Amino acid sequence: MEAQIKELLVSNSQELFGQQIPEGLIQFQKTRKDVEGDLTLVTFPFVKMLKMSPQDVGETIGRFIISKIDDFNSYNVIGGFLNIVISDDYWLNILLQIDRNDNYGFSAKNSKPTLMVEYSSPNTNKPLHLGHLRNNFLGYSVARILDANGHNSIKTQIINDRGIHICKSMLAWERFSPINENGERENPLNTGVKGDKLVGKYYVEFDKHFNSEAKEIITQWESGSFEDYTDDVIAEFQRLEGLKEGKDEKSIKGINAKIKDLAKNQTQLLNDAKEMLLKWEARDPEVYLLWSTMNGWVYEGFAQTYERMGVEFDQLYYESDTFILGKELVLEGLEKGIFFKKTDGSVWIDLSDEGLDEKLVLRSDGTAVYMTQDMGTAVDRYKDYSDLDGIIYTVGNEQDYHFKVLFLILKKLGYHWAENCYHLSYGMVDLPTGRMKSREGTVVDADDLITEVVQKAKEMTQERGHIEGMSDDEREELYETIGLGGLKYYLLKVDPKKRMMFNPEESIELNGNTGPFIQYAHARIRSLISKGGAYIIPSKCELQSEEKELIKLIFDYPIVVKEAGLGYSPAIIANYTYELVKSYNHFYQSITILGEEDLDKRNLRLGISSNVARIIKSSMGLLGIKVPERM
């Protein structure tokens, strides 16, 4: 429609305005709700060139296109806005076409390049928390949105299964886990504790011992006892102590933190963990067995959580596999002169030309860091999928710098596809009390939260839901659908890029801009449809404003899907669906459907309702949210 007007104006501009007008001048926008019209042309841009008032431009164009295009009924000009009213027949025809289109809103499958979406990628030594929920829901939804746009998405994650942090939990388990009467140490089976939670417990355990050992060392130093420590360390401690002289409380706090770091580095425990990492990289059988056993527990625990969350992965990557390739890439880059080696043997890249600084890519002891394995992983993925066009990394915005560097390194290594790598950087989830802090015990556990919202959904549904005649299994499934629907919607409705506030009470609300509100609308329409029976959309029928409003919204769906894909933003879908539902509820409240005696009108309203329900189901599906038939 817009293209048609543009064409018409450009080709007739001599006749209309006595001069050629550039196409760029013709700008459309949506008509305001309180103004009559279906499409609005902005006339301000013409004013300067044509030396006409915005109103006159509007009148001229309005008169002209009304005479040329049959579907245009009338127009009005308000200031610099030309509002065009399109005929009811046109909208009816649109609805008819949409109704017939089974794949409405979606592009043809595999019509666009293959893209990989990485999300989740948790540490294997901590259970999943609220932040991971945003990450998982986001990544999974983006993958579905990309599929809807015709891409072939490969959902993946990188399992952080190696590194010093893993060795910490392993060491702690080996040292501090109690032995039961059967001579076994704690495991998920003999404790009944979920695997990821158990390993997480030992990571915390490590930290406890680690800190107390460091404290002892500081006490020792402060009492003037320095045997067992190198001159460097002693000198550094004394330098830091000296710095405290005459400083305010805040600075002293900072210096004390540095002293603590220094002491931590002297602990036996950390040394042992480091040694374990070296052994692991050398594939020491004993360490390897412990490692694979404990990781197995974690995976088992995570799998349960993913299952309940309703997310899945097509392909997994393990750092324990890719870090070696990363190391090879470092050697390669070293030969090419992209990286350089410091005297202690550590390898770096100098990015000062790019306005960044030097970045470590390999430790002096030859072990890999995060960057090393991320390089390896990326290259590995392109090896595995020859048609892979790009990778979308769903990772929090605290890693903006990391990805900037990673993509730059890949580019410097000569991988042209680095340009198609995109960091889907999302904001942190804050609690009303502030940021989640493990030390302060404010971390919201994913499993607990899900259980809580499902429980709440159960209470609410038992109170006022329509669940008579449902089996127990069906009921349980419904509670999951509503609880998780609310949680997902709550986390996805906000622009991913933005930091957001998680209010536990609000997240289980059922009114207003919430998942259950939308789910309810769907269930209500489905109930209506089943009572109303089949319908045929009439080719002629006068439209009421509520009906036309809905057809226009339905008509917007494909554009919304496209925009959500281009912006990697489920929030665009969520906000659209909410608008649609609000508009439908208004319609439902003010217009009789089944009681309507005029068959055409009844059919039309059923047709609109049916398509609204279909889009709710489809769009919520893109968010990974199920919608029930009854609730």
Added chain:
RNA sequence: GGCUCCGUAGCUCAACUGUAUAGAGCACUGGAUUUCGGCUCCAGCGGUUGCAGGUUAGAAUCCUGCCGGGGUCACCA
């Protein structure tokens, strides 16, 4: 401190690539059911879009400065 992101109603969030009177939800106040599912709908209340300049016919949006907040600048991941 350098780099970077953000400041919109009491609170949580919208506002496409600049455009008409900056919109929703929650909260608060008042209404609606001879009706198809009231987890609904309607109305009211609530704003100097952090501040000050600039660009533009037009700025929440673009530019500059300031104020306030987050993130990051690890041989952590």
